[in-house]
Amino acid sequence: MPRRGSSPVDTALKVDHLTKSFGGRKAVDDVSFTLPQGAFLSVFGPNGAGKTTLLRMLATLSRPTEGSVTLSGISLKEEPERAREAIGLISHNPMLYPDLTAEENLLLFAKLYGVGASQRRVMELLEAVGLKHRRFDRVRTFSRGMTQRTSIARALINDPSLVLLDEPYSGLDPHAIEIFDELIASVRENRTFVMVSHDLDKGLALASHVLVLARGRVVHFGEKDELAPDEFRELYRSTVGLGVS
Ligand SMILES: Nc1ncnc2c1ncn2[C@@H]1O[C@H](COP(=O)(O)OP(=O)(O)OP(=O)(O)O)[C@@H](O)[C@H]1O
Numbered sequence: 001m002p003r004r005g006s007s008p009v010d011t012a013l014k015v016d017h018l019t020k021s022f023g024g025r026k027a028v029d030d031v032s033f034t035l036p037q038g039a040f041l042s043v044f045g046p047n048g049a050g051k052t053t054l055l056r057m058l059a060t061l062s063r064p065t066e067g068s069v070t071l072s073g074i075s076l077k078e079e080p081e082r083a084r085e086a087i088g089l090i091s092h093n094p095m096l097y098p099d100l101t102a103e104e105n106l107l108l109f110a111k112l113y114g115v116g117a118s119q120r121r122v123m124e125l126l127e128a129v130g131l132k133h134r135r136f137d138r139v140r141t142f143s144r145g146m147t148q149r150t151s152i153a154r155a156l157i158n159d160p161s162l163v164l165l166d167e168p169y170s171g172l173d174p175h176a177i178e179i180f181d182e183l184i185a186s187v188r189e190n191r192t193f194v195m196v197s198h199d200l201d202k203g204l205a206l207a208s209h210v211l212v213l214a215r216g217r218v219v220h221f222g223e224k225d226e227l228a229p230d231e232f233r234e235l236y237r238s239t240v241g242l243g244v245s
Pocket of ligand 1: 022026027045046047048049050051052053054
C-alpha cells in the first residue's frame with residue numbers, strides 16, 4: 001500500500017516545549033523533540049508518565065497548555081482540521097460504530113475523509129487485516145482482536161502520513177500480532193509513526209527513535225542506535241523506579 005501524493009519534508013514532526021497540566025499537575029512537562037519523515041518513535045515510560053497524554057495532543061484530541069506541535073509544516077493549533085487529515089490513530093478506543101458492519105464502518109470513515117475509490121480502498125484494507133470474509137458482520141459481534149484489526153484498517157483509510165499507536169498489541173493474539181507487524185511493515189514507507197508501548201522488545205524492534213518519559217518529562221530521546229539494547233533496558237528500569245507523580 002504505497003502512500004499517495006505526499007511531498008518530502010525533512011522534519012515530519014516537531015514537538016516544541018509541549019506541556020499539559022491537569023489542575024496544578026503537569027502530565028506532560030516541557031517535552032521537545034523532532035522526527036524526520038519515515039521515523040518510528042517508540043515512547044516508553046512507567047504508568048502515569050504522560051505517554052497517552054502526549055499522544056492525545058499529537059492526535060489533536062487534547063489541547064496543549066503550552067508549547068506547539070507541527071506536522072510536516074502544519075501547525076496543529078492553527079490548522080487542526082488540515083492536520084487531522086494527515087493523522088491516523090490506533091488506540092484502546094476502536095472508534096467504530098458497533099451496530100454497523102466492518103465494511104459500513106470503513107466506508108463511512110472513507111466518506112468522512114473524502115477518500116476516492118472508497119469501495120476499492122475498503123476492500124484492500126479488509127483484505128490486509130484478514131477480515132474480508134467478515135465484512136458483512138456487525139462490529140459488536142467481533143472479538144476484541146477482530147475489533148482491533150478493524151480499527152487498524154480505519155486508522156489507515158485516509159492514508160495518513162503520521163500514524164499514532166497507543167499500545168496497539170494489547171488484546172491481539174499471536175496471529176493478529178503477526179498480521180499487525182506485517183501491516184505496519186507494508187505501510188511504513190514515507191510515513192512517520194509514534195507508538196506508546198510497555199513492550200520493550202516490540203518497541204525497540206520497530207523503532208528508529210526512542211523517547212523515555214517519566215513524570216511527564218523527557219528522560220531520554222534519540223536515535224535507537226545511540227544506546228546499546230542493554231544500556232537502554234537499564235535506563236528504562238531506572239525510570240520505572242521514579243514512580244508516579
Ligand atoms: N483527563 C485527565 N484529568 C486529570 N488528570 C489526568 C487526565 N489524563 C491524564 N491525567 C494524569 O496525567 C498523568 C499522565 O497520565 P497518562 O495517561 O498520560 O500516563 P501514561 O504514561 O499513558 O500511563 P499508563 O502507562 O498508565 O497508560 C497521570 O498522573 C494522570 O493521572
